[in-house]
Amino acid sequence: MTIILVRKLLRDVRPAFIAVSVILFAFAMLWVKITQRVTTEIAPMFKIVSTVAMGDPKRFENLMMRGPSKVSQAALGWGEINFERPTEFLSIGMLHPIVLILSVVWCVGRGASAVAGELDRGTMELLMSQPVPRNRLLLAHLIVDCVVLPALCLAFFAGTQFGLATAGPFVPNYTALDEIPQLKSLPRDTTPLEVSGMGEIPGLVNTLALMFAISGMTLAMSAFGRSRWWVVGLAVLVLVVMFVGNTIGQLWEPAGFVRPLTFFYYYQPQRAMIADVWTVDLNKSWDLGGSFFVPAVGVLFAVGAAGYALALRTFTRRDLPAPL
Numbered sequence: 001m002t003i004i005l006v007r008k009l010l011r012d013v014r015p016a017f018i019a020v021s022v023i024l025f026a027f028a029m030l031w032v033k034i035t036q037r038v039t040t041e042i043a044p045m046f047k048i049v050s051t052v053a054m055g056d057p058k059r060f061e062n063l064m065m066r067g068p069s070k071v072s073q074a075a076l077g078w079g080e081i082n083f084e085r086p087t088e089f090l091s092i093g094m095l096h097p098i099v100l101i102l103s104v105v106w107c108v109g110r111g112a113s114a115v116a117g118e119l120d121r122g123t124m125e126l127l128m129s130q131p132v133p134r135n136r137l138l139l140a141h142l143i144v145d146c147v148v149l150p151a152l153c154l155a156f157f158a159g160t161q162f163g164l165a166t167a168g169p170f171v172p173n174y175t176a177l178d179e180i181p182q183l184k185s186l187p188r189d190t191t192p193l194e195v196s197g198m199g200e201i202p203g204l205v206n207t208l209a210l211m212f213a214i215s216g217m218t219l220a221m222s223a224f225g226r227s228r229w230w231v232v233g234l235a236v237l238v239l240v241v242m243f244v245g246n247t248i249g250q251l252w253e254p255a256g257f258v259r260p261l262t263f264f265y266y267y268q269p270q271r272a273m274i275a276d277v278w279t280v281d282l283n284k285s286w287d288l289g290g291s292f293f294v295p296a297v298g299v300l301f302a303v304g305a306a307g308y309a310l311a312l313r314t315f316t317r318r319d320l321p322a323p324l
Helices: 002-054 059-064 068-076 086-095 097-121 124-128 134-167 175-179 200-224 228-251 253-261 269-274 296-317
Strands: 279-281 293-295
Touching: 002 086, 002 097, 002 134, 086 097, 086 134, 086 200, 086 269, 097 124, 097 134, 097 200, 097 228, 097 296, 134 200, 134 296, 200 228, 200 269, 200 296, 228 253, 293 296
Parallel strands: none
Antiparallel strands: 279 293
């Protein structure tokens, strides 16, 4: 019976899954082109202009990263990215608002529909009239998450690989400097830049963990509720508060203690992709008297598992209300 439930749930999510997968694939492919443009045209030009005008190739970039740009860096978590390296710039794609919003919309929508959505539509009674234990229903949702969430991450990865295959070599382009007579005679490095999308795999594992945490949290809320939109609103509110708290904690040190209480503090795919760093030091936000490293991916998976466990306990013990 569990297999039948899994097939039903997969059929239910198929249209939305195809749409989200196509969007992630297309965005990842587009991000490769943006990366190529920035690292081969914009970054080399900034480097030469900064060297000539200020004597330091990084001075102009440092000035650009002040003010509003600093807020953007804090919000997206890419303050230590080198814009001259395509592989590092690629990692920003996993932190882009489009990816984050799609992840939140998918996980919140799926989690809210699991229990509260069925009650809201009046289909839970029909489902429970079958010889299906309640725990099997949640098991079916877990299996679907274990299939669909990695598939969404693979869609993004496939888009990156396709984009790299079609974009061609990343050769610095100094055509814009030819319009400035004073800069025509400067030496130019046209060595192709190294770029690889394989490093996205560790970063996407972090993305998978974030999505599982959001799904588990929303499912726990859904197990308590009876209105799908009430659960959606509450879950989105919690996630927005987490995102804002994490951003403020990055910009304002006294509020940094809030960050470890949010999902987004543990979502640092660029560190896993670029530096192969999988842990976060809680001592930086909480004065623990010494370094205290925890696995970022492990924390997110643990939160998701706790959400499923709470949903199981609640759903198997509650009285199901009659349809509204």
